[in-house]
Amino acid sequence: MGITLRQLRAFCAVYELKNFTHAAEALNLTQSTVSKLCSELEKSVGLALFERSARGVELLEGTAELYAYAQEAFGSLRAAERSLSSLAGLERGEVSIAASPIMMHTLVAPVVARFHARHPNIVFDLHELTGDEATEHVLHGKADLGLVAVESQDPRLDCRVAYRGPMYAVVPAGHPLAAAGQARWRDLARYPHILLRGTYAVRRKMDQILLDQGLTVRSVAQTGSLTTAFAMIRGGMGITVMPSYVRSVCEEMGLHALCIADPPQVLHELSILRRAGHLLPRAATAFLAAFETHLDGLGQPAPSGDSSLS
Structure with missing residues (x-):
């Protein structure tokens, strides 16, 4: 029997929460169902993944590696959902962005507001995170775009200094x-x-x-x-x-x-991140063009002595 998405979702919930009961609550399933799904997954991969203990759930060898592959798979599915939802041009769709709270407030939000005025049916999913978390969100397909202050050398990411x-x-x-x-x-x-x-x-x-x-x-x-x-x-x-x-x-x-x-x-310097080798949804592509234009207009070094706050 092959691995199913339902098994992977149960596995990821237990991995993240380190508790079968909490995972079942998060997925709106019974604990016995989550346990059964994880047992089926263990049989499929031929490897024990979790061990219950008095402290909760212990992760066994290979569990972290499987979780990383699962996140890659879910990331591709999330990106595909956003891409397919925007096939009607900019009449509908979603753009997901990850950045720090202060970057979101000062740099992202003004462009989102202007973009929304032109394309009111596009929905934005904004993730306010640390730089490392924003990078992980882009890697796992939870965000189309990331804005970070450190240029990533990860070959799985397309990283370009934009400001x-x-x-x-x-x-x-x-x-x-x-x-x-x-x-x-x-x-x-x-x-x-x-x-x-x-x-x-x-x-x-x-x-x-x-x-x-x-x-x-x-x-x-x-x-x-x-x-x-x-x-x-x-x-x-x-x-x-x-x-x-x-x-x-x-x-x-x-x-x-x-x-x-x-x-x-x-x-x-600030860099824009996106997944290397993955097409952006149309809505995200259009937003990226507007965002890069906005950053280009802001990122001019102030001359010595300029203390203007305008």
Whole structure:
């Protein structure tokens, strides 16, 4: 007997939740049905996949490999569903996008709104995730497109840099640096910083610049959210460094974005991801063209001394 999609769905649910009862609830099936489907799958592949224990479900050798293949299969099916749903041109269809919450807010959402005004029957599925999670969503076909700050070298992905923009310092209103409209790295090093965690590309780039210049900064807080950092900056705790596409959020929160004047200007890059060798649905192809045009218009390095937030 061959492997069925029903067996794979049950297997993936148990793999992800590490619990037969929770998997059954997620799939709206009985626990005995999920157990039976997993047993049938084990017979088909000739390998035990799970072992029950007092701690829950233990994954056995080969289970992770089968899960990866299952995700590849489901990814192809999801992509096919979206592609077939858009055969009527742009009269209907779905576009699925994965990006960080701040990228979604500042870069993706405005284009989605304009695209929706022209094509109101296209449905958007937006996944707000970390960069690694966004990459996995594209790999597994859960998203047509991903926007990430680190260029992927995975041969299964088509990865292209679509945005290059300068880095800015963010300071509260009334800060000594605000009046100058720009700052140098040595100026920024004199003040306490709200730092993003090391998983952020902008943080890693900042660390490398400081190392190259022999500078250090005093951290008063670390966070995984730019909006949280901005709230603390507004409260006077410190300053931070961020990519230029977040300047609109600074403006909304009453903060000042200062061009970092040290030559050469350091640029922050964003890449668009898609699955290599897979055709995008028509709706996703049309959205990608609009999105790339939008990013091209934004990604112009600001000249030294430009602190405009417009």
